Amino acid sequence: MSAQLILFWFFAVFTAVSALGVVFGKNPVSSAMSLVAAFFFLAGIYVLLWAHSIAVFQVLVYAGAIMVLFLFVIMLLSLSEVDLGSGKMTPAKVVGGLAALGLFVVLAVVIGKAQLVGASFDANRLATFGTLKELGGILYTVYLLPFEAVSLLLLVAIVGAVVVSKSRI
């Protein structure tokens, strides 16, 4: 078993366990901390896929910015146990669990049959693949318009967040 495979299983198992921790966490804070852990382990998976730049963005934007936002909202709302709903099993929850399980089985079968390219990497391709230089080269030439559109989207999101969370709407 190669070192890469061992690392993959290490990160994969901990990602899945942290994700389950998000779903079955007792209170929102423990769910949020499990989510931070899941993002970090996923960043490890991204590095294994040679997506180093995206792994850095993952830690900066998701584990950094978005999760701080979540924790701030949890702190602001100071939820009591009453708001969280009961933990008992209802028919709707059982059906939800079965639906998720069924979707996973279907996806696993499809992925098992998928025809993958399995492109080979030589040393030259590997030296440039997924680097900031290569990504920036595409982003600022071919994908300049989507890039600018995304900046507009973020501006709208900022204004929208301020308007929606004003005390009187």
Added chain:
Amino acid sequence: MIPLVPTQNYLILAALLFCIGMLGVLVRRNALVVFMCIELMLNAANLTFLAFARDRADSLGHLSAFFIIVVAAAEAAIGLAIVIAVFRSRGTLNVEDITIMRH
């Protein structure tokens, strides 16, 4: 040539993450936790893009993941603002009690 972890492994992991996120959306009643589970599902989509990017040796998948991260940030900002507004007006985050759009 470097031996690779098969792309299928990554795709199965992404499918598993997506289904765990979907399970959370369907089972949990707290709007904030439902939100976190949606972030998990977005991350599963990201992982799929990156797995196919490596499978095809094509960096465009990385750019898709980059755009998904940006859109997820915008979505988190708006969504959490809505959560705060709902909590202020209704005093609850239980998604079963927020049924004003159903009638």
